[in-house]
């Protein structure tokens with residue numbers, strides 16, 4: 001708005017002009033600019049986007065980590081069996097029976113109760129080889145977890161003459177006394193055994 005202002009004008013005119021100017025300014029402020037904030041549409045947009053994505057049945061990726069992978073569902077190196085296979089194809093934890101055929105050795109073992117001495121290979125259990133010889137020897141689990149197959153080496157501590165593959169029942173003193181679990185025992189020397197003898 002144009003407000004006439006002149007040097008030396010009448011004070012009354014100047015006062016009226018000032019009042020008129022203030023009135024215009026106040027009126028402008030009260031009226032406002034007409035601008036209104038944009039409504040928050042983010043929720044609406046998100047809902048539309050969610051509907052446009054097809055439903056999946058994938059589980060929540062709770063075990064992912066940045067960079068890919070994550071340990072949760074990963075198969076450990078070496079596979080699920082626990083025995084890692086080495087590059088040359090051999091296994092990391094060979095048992096006492098895992099002897100190549102061309103390295104197998106034989107020992108003279110006397111079965112006292114049967115009254116016979118036979119040659120036993122060092123890569124098969126005493127129980128298996130006794131059965132292969134036609135004897136009905138006692139057993140139950142065949143895993144070293146009971147004492148059904150127990151026998152007694154009469155020559156001394158049993159582990160001086162044979163090797164157990166994970167026997168879990170006999171104590172050290174019983175092994176020292178010559179007892180063995182024939183289902184998990186592999187010959188390592190010649191000896192005499194009484195089958196069906198438990199400590």
Ligand code: FES
Nearest residue numbers: 140142146149183
């Ligand atoms: S049969 Fe059970 S320990 Fe040998």
